[in-house]
Amino acid sequence: MASLSSSHISGRSSVAEFPKLRRLGFRGRSSRVGFRVFASDTQPEPDLSVTVNGLKMPNPFVIGSGPPGTNYTVMKRAFDEGWGAVIAKTVSLDAAKVINVTPRYARLRAGANGSVKGQIIGWENIELISDRPLEIMLKEFKQLKEEYPDRILIASIMEEYNKAAWEELIERVEETGVDAIEINFSCPHGMPERKMGAAVGQDCVLLEEVCGWINAKATIPVWAKMTPNITDITQPAKVALKSGCEGVSAINTIMSVMGINLDTLRPEPCVEGYSTPGGYSSKAVHPIALGKVMKIAQMMKAEFNDKEYSLSGIGGVETGGDAAEFILLGSNTVQVCTGVMMHGYGLVKKLCAELKDFMRRHNFSSIEDFRGVSLEYFTTHTDLVRRQQEAIRQRKAIKKGLQSDKDWTGDGFVKESESMVSN
Numbered sequence: 141m142a143s144l145s146s147s148h149i150s151g152r153s154s155v156a157e158f159p160k161l162r163r164l165g166f167r168g169r170s171s172r173v174g175f176r177v178f179a180s181d182t183q184p185e186p187d188l189s190v191t192v193n194g195l196k197m198p199n200p201f202v203i204g205s206g207p208p209g210t211n212y213t214v215m216k217r218a219f220d221e222g223w224g225a226v227i228a229k230t231v232s233l234d235a236a237k238v239i240n241v242t243p244r245y246a247r248l249r250a251g252a253n254g255s256v257k258g259q260i261i262g263w264e265n266i267e268l269i270s271d272r273p274l275e276i277m278l279k280e281f282k283q284l285k286e287e288y289p290d291r292i293l294i295a296s297i298m299e300e301y302n303k304a305a306w307e308e309l310i311e312r313v314e315e316t317g318v319d320a321i322e323i324n325f326s327c328p329h330g331m332p333e334r335k336m337g338a339a340v341g342q343d344c345v346l347l348e349e350v351c352g353w354i355n356a357k358a359t360i361p362v363w364a365k366m367t368p369n370i371t372d373i374t375q376p377a378k379v380a381l382k383s384g385c386e387g388v389s390a391i392n393t394i395m396s397v398m399g400i401n402l403d404t405l406r407p408e409p410c411v412e413g414y415s416t417p418g419g420y421s422s423k424a425v426h427p428i429a430l431g432k433v434m435k436i437a438q439m440m441k442a443e444f445n446d447k448e449y450s451l452s453g454i455g456g457v458e459t460g461g462d463a464a465e466f467i468l469l470g471s472n473t474v475q476v477c478t479g480v481m482m483h484g485y486g487l488v489k490k491l492c493a494e495l496k497d498f499m500r501r502h503n504f505s506s507i508e509d510f511r512g513v514s515l516e517y518f519t520t521h522t523d524l525v526r527r528q529q530e531a532i533r534q535r536k537a538i539k540k541g542l543q544s545d546k547d548w549t550g551d552g553f554v555k556e557s558e559s560m561v562s563n
């Protein structure tokens with residue numbers, strides 16, 4: 141549960157106090173009222189390109205931090221297949237402290253009572269951040285930026301509650317030439333005893349302090365990746381933006397227990413007879429992620445300048461439609477992690493094609509044309525009741541016919557008068 145003093149949540153954001161020289165070329169939604177062609181045969185190809193915090197991407201599809209960004213070979217593969225950007229697996233200063241176990245994944249299948257034939261809808265992992273030496277990861281970032289200077293590579297970082305450690309990590313990561321940094325404030329199972337990941341992201345006081353250190357040091361855009369394992373996700377998101385971050389990413393995995401083996405009575409994934417709660421991802425988390433992103437987007441719209449800040453939607457994306465939903469709720473980019481693990485890097489081609497189909501159907505020519513447009517259709521339950529009562533009243537009035545003589549039009553006197561009789 142977040143702890144947040146009122147001073148953290150009041151007032152408008154300003155990054156002025158952070159001495160950074162960041163690329164802030166985010167264009168907002170200037171194209172929304174732009175040129176539209178309605179005849180389908182003359183319709184130009186929808187433009188999927190986005191510019192987020194000054195970073196130009198050919199499409200909004202970003203590899204989410206995790207196994208699909210774990211080394212040079214797979215990140216190169218992602219660029220070659222056409223992903224808009226790649227976020228590498230989270231790194232920290234001392235990889236020797238990161239010790240993974242096997243098995244570390246467990247899957248939930250739809251239908252067939254958990255049979256191996258059912259479609260995978262949920263995925264739990266107890267994987268930690270990268271256990272590869274930082275020097276090697278940094279060398280690979282540098283090589284990728286040399287080979288793909290025009291493509292966007294984002295480093296994901298996580299450190300202990302130690303200012304000097306954060307500063308050293310930021311400096312070393314920036315030296316490689318990466319375009320931005322995503323801060324993993326959200327890993328649910330990773331080393332809370334070292335005050336890492338969600339241990340910071342769930343505590344707004346700690347978060348404000350750590351974001352302050354990070355943003356005082358960083359010279360490239362910083363995105364704060366939020367944990368959904370908190371009562372109100374808008375609170376840490378607000379703290380991160382007020383503390384100088386340019387963007388928010390949401391969500392990381394949801395704390396879960398995948399299941400209990402009913403023969404052995406042991407929880408899954410089972411490591412030497414024991415388990416630990418893990419992080420849930422894939423299709424099953426998509427509605428929850430949409431709910432969290434919607435809340436953050438509403439908060440950002442109300443309290444932050446849309447042109448300076450960005451939102452990256454994450455959770456259960458496997459189709460262009462899934463991505464369109466995140467964008468309709470205000471996301472600038474959409475990250476995919478488990479979807480790539482299940483379907484491979486070529487998934488981006490299907491995502492782009494399906495997103496373009498959606499855009500053609502609605503005559504949207506750019507991502508900004510529809511970003512955030514569904515937000516206005518959310519209201520309170522009280523307002524839903526009022527709207528429904530009003531709609532029922534209007535439908536009844538139409539059914540009942542004319543209310544009084546003054547409503548007569550003169551077309552069909554008998555019919556009009558009879559409709560009044562039934563009133």
Ligand SMILES: Cc1cc2nc3c(=O)[nH]c(=O)nc-3n(C[C@H](O)[C@H](O)[C@H](O)COP(=O)(O)O)c2cc1C
Pocket residue numbers: 204205206207229230263265267268269270296324327365391392393420421422423425454455456457475476477478479
């Ligand atoms: C196996 C696995 C490892 C992950 N490792 C990281 C990580 O190192 N850093 C991070 O920020 N998120 C990590 N994530 C979280 C994903 O980036 C993403 O936020 C989450 O899985 C929800 O998106 P998805 O449904 O597309 O996977 C990991 C997810 C999985 C499944």
